[in-house]
Amino acid sequence: xxxxxxxxxxxxxxxxxxxxxxxxxxxxxxxxxxxxxxxxxxxxxxxxxxxxxxxxxxxxxxxxxxxxxxxxxxxxxxxxxxxxxxxxxxxxxxxxxxxxxxxxxxxxxxxxxxxxxxxxxxxxxxxxxxxxxxxxxxxxxxxxxxxxxxxxxxxxxxxxxxxxxxxxxxxxxxxxxxxxxxxxxxxxxxxxxxxxxxxxxxxxxxxxxxxxxxxxxxxxxxxxxxxxxxxxxxxxxxxxxxxxxxxxxxxxxxxxxxxxxxxxxxxxxxxxxxxxxxxxxxxxxxxxxxxxxxxxxxxxxxxxxxxxxxx
Amino acid sequence: xxxxxxxxxxxxxxxxxxxxxxxxxxxxxxxxxxxxxxxxxxxxxxxxxxxxxxxxxxxxxxxxxxxxxxxxxxxxxxxxxxxxxxxxxxxxxxxxxxxxxxxxxxxxxxxxxxxxxxxxxxxxxxxxxxxxxxxxxxxxxxxxxxxxxxxxxxxxxxxxxxxxxxxxxxxxxxxxxxxxxxxxxxxxxxxxxxxxxxxxxxxxxxxxxxxxxxxxxxxxxxxxxxxxxxxxxxxxxxxxxxxxxxxxxxxxxxxxxxxxxxxxxxxxxxxxxxxxxxxxxxxxxxxxxxxx
Numbered sequence: 001x002x003x004x005x006x007x008x009x010x011x012x013x014x015x016x017x018x019x020x021x022x023x024x025x026x027x028x029x030x031x032x033x034x035x036x037x038x039x040x041x042x043x044x045x046x047x048x049x050x051x052x053x054x055x056x057x058x059x060x061x062x063x064x065x066x067x068x069x070x071x072x073x074x075x076x077x078x079x080x081x082x083x084x085x086x087x088x089x090x091x092x093x094x095x096x097x098x099x100x101x102x103x104x105x106x107x108x109x110x111x112x113x114x115x116x117x118x119x120x121x122x123x124x125x126x127x128x129x130x131x132x133x134x135x136x137x138x139x140x141x142x143x144x145x146x147x148x149x150x151x152x153x154x155x156x157x158x159x160x161x162x163x164x165x166x167x168x169x170x171x172x173x174x175x176x177x178x179x180x181x182x183x184x185x186x187x188x189x190x191x192x193x194x195x196x197x198x199x200x201x202x203x204x205x206x207x208x209x210x211x212x213x214x215x216x217x218x219x220x221x222x223x224x225x226x227x228x229x230x231x232x233x234x235x236x237x238x239x240x241x242x243x244x245x246x247x248x249x250x251x252x253x254x255x256x257x258x259x260x261x262x263x264x265x266x267x268x269x270x271x272x273x274x275x276x277x278x279x280x281x282x283x284x285x286x287x288x289x290x291x292x293x294x295x296x297x298x299x300x301x302x303x304x305x306x307x308x309x310x311x
Numbered sequence: 312x313x314x315x316x317x318x319x320x321x322x323x324x325x326x327x328x329x330x331x332x333x334x335x336x337x338x339x340x341x342x343x344x345x346x347x348x349x350x351x352x353x354x355x356x357x358x359x360x361x362x363x364x365x366x367x368x369x370x371x372x373x374x375x376x377x378x379x380x381x382x383x384x385x386x387x388x389x390x391x392x393x394x395x396x397x398x399x400x401x402x403x404x405x406x407x408x409x410x411x412x413x414x415x416x417x418x419x420x421x422x423x424x425x426x427x428x429x430x431x432x433x434x435x436x437x438x439x440x441x442x443x444x445x446x447x448x449x450x451x452x453x454x455x456x457x458x459x460x461x462x463x464x465x466x467x468x469x470x471x472x473x474x475x476x477x478x479x480x481x482x483x484x485x486x487x488x489x490x491x492x493x494x495x496x497x498x499x500x501x502x503x504x505x506x507x508x509x510x511x512x513x514x515x516x517x518x519x520x521x522x523x524x525x526x527x528x529x530x531x532x533x534x535x536x537x538x539x540x541x542x543x544x545x546x547x548x549x550x551x552x553x554x555x556x557x558x559x560x561x562x563x564x565x566x567x568x569x570x571x572x573x574x575x576x577x578x579x580x581x582x583x584x585x586x587x588x589x590x591x592x593x594x595x596x597x598x599x600x601x602x603x
Contacts, residue, residue, distance in 0.1 A: 011424070011428065015428045015432070018428075019432065023440060026440055026441075026444055027440070027444065029444070030443065030444035030445075136569070136572055136573060136576065137569060139568070139569075139572050140565045140566070140568035140569035140572060141565055141568075142520050142523070142524065142568070143524075144523060144524055144527045144540065144543050144544075144547075144561075145543065145561040145564060145565055147547075148543070148546070148547035148550055148557055148561070149557070149561065151547075151550070152550050152551075152554065152557065156550070156551050235430075236430060239432060239433040239434075240433070242433045242436075243433050243434075243435035243436070243524065244524075246435075246528060247524060247527060247528065250527075250528065251547060261436070261439070262439070262528050262529075262530070265439050265440070265442075265443045265530065266443075266529070266530070268443065273440070273443070277436060277440075280433060280436060281432065284432065284433060
């Protein structure tokens with residue numbers, strides 16, 4: 001198992017390096033540079049700026065320099081927000097994004113497992129049909145649809161919750177819910193399918209046959225097995241949530257990482273874009289490692305080192 | 312395959328309704344912009360920011376443009392980008408999966424590890440980066456979206472190929488002296504094409520969603536052209552005073568996605584029932600296909 005985890009860690013680092021490399025060269029071959037503003041700079045000024053940011057060096061030197069900086073935890077200065085380093089900008093944005101994203105993921109996974117289990121236990125009954133339909137419908141309401149509609153209903157019409165900003169706990173409610181909704185639907189469907197399959201397994205039927213109360217059967221015998229696909233979906237869900245968070249931060253004007261990424265992309269602020277991508281990729285890979293750890297707890301086959309993680 | 316499709320479409324009242332809805336969406340997208348008295352960027356100076364009326368069924372936007380026309384020509388853009396992006400994902404995913412499945416062994420392992428690693432990455436970031444680097448144009452958008460949507464397809468095709476590879480007719484072809492290329496083209500690909508096609512259609516709603524998301528952020532389709540994402544983004548900005556600007560495009564997008572999902576679910580169930588070899592087990596030894 002240690003070997004398995006070491007392998008995973010190594011694979012994550014290789015992936016991170018590949019991401020950094022691809023993004024670095026992608027941004028460098030881009031036509032247009034960070035200093036194409038509305039005001040044309042004189043050639044001397046531009047040359048000085050390029051020298052100051054080491055943009056005049058050969059590409060490989062720049063790449064080596066960037067990797068070296070990354071190893072020291074330095075993301076460099078922002079090309080556009082001149083008074084800030086990328087690290088400072090990200091340090092400001094990350095807590096906002098993590099709060100909203102973490103809450104949304106917890107909400108989606110927690111409620112989704114509960115709803116999916118409830119539906120599976122009442123299979124083909126009215127409650128199951130209703131929940132399954134709600135989950136299918138939920139998938140059709142992505143953040144770009146849900147977020148503005150929630151603002152319209154709860155902030156504009158009813159006036160219960162603030163429409164934007166990030167100052168009080170109440171400000172977190174709408175963004176987290178809007179972000180969670182489609183994934184809540186996805187988790188519900190996944191959990192339902194998984195629980196339905198698990199309920200048919202011999203050990204569960206034995207547990208039911210020997211008269212254990214439903215609650216105990218579910219908690220002790222069904223969920224540990226049924227949760228495995230749910231856990232494996234946490235990784236992709238986190239990656240997808242991250243994309244959704246860009247929309248959410250835009251709609252609710254939250255000062256999060258997603259806004260920096262989108263603005264950096266629009267302004268060709270290379271270092272800011274690189275920095276956000278590095279942080280995103282690191283966060284996702286770290287999260288996936290954590291999920292793998294959880295996996296080894298849930299699945300004895302991995303814990304005992306009998307097999308690798310399959311698909 | 313035909314029975315499968317028929318069952319998926321006509322299977323229940325829900326799937327029938329979804330199929331009809333999708334046909335209607337496509338028909339509207341094709342016909343409404345052509346039949347409408349307004350063009351995409353025509354301004355009706357007498358009806359700026361107006362709620363739905365007999366002349367403007369979906370109302371008008373802040374520039375006095377007819378939202379019915381814009382919503383459905385946005386549909387044209389969104390749907391054609393989705394179809395083209397799906398075609399791109401087929402062009403990448405099918406050969407990738409077929410090669411992995413056919414070569415097997417270490418090559419297969421390595422290729423699938425790459426897919427696993429890519430799965431974990433937030434792909435929209437890459438689409439946005441590509442759009443930033445190569446400029447905002449619709450052609451790039453669908454290529455980029457296709458280039459990040461082939462992972463599922465590659466897995467499915469690999470699983471299918473692994474199964475097909477063990478069939479007797481492949482051995483027979485080999486025994487008759489058929490070369491590797493001939494085996495792939497004549498024997499493997501035709502036999503994996505059905506499920507591959509079905510799974511390709513299942514990627515369509517995801518691509519519609521991704522396109523609308525990128526256009527929503529202002530990085531995709533640009534004014535005066537419209538896509539559903541552009542319209543929803545405009546609508547979200549105007550919703551405090553003009554609900555119709557948000558509700559109609561958002562509603563059309565949601566209904567389209569819902570229909571796609573209902574049909575997709577049914578299709579997937581039908582495929583599973585046929586006991587197609589799909590490597591969907593989460594932990595199963597070396598991920599080799601089980602079942603027949």
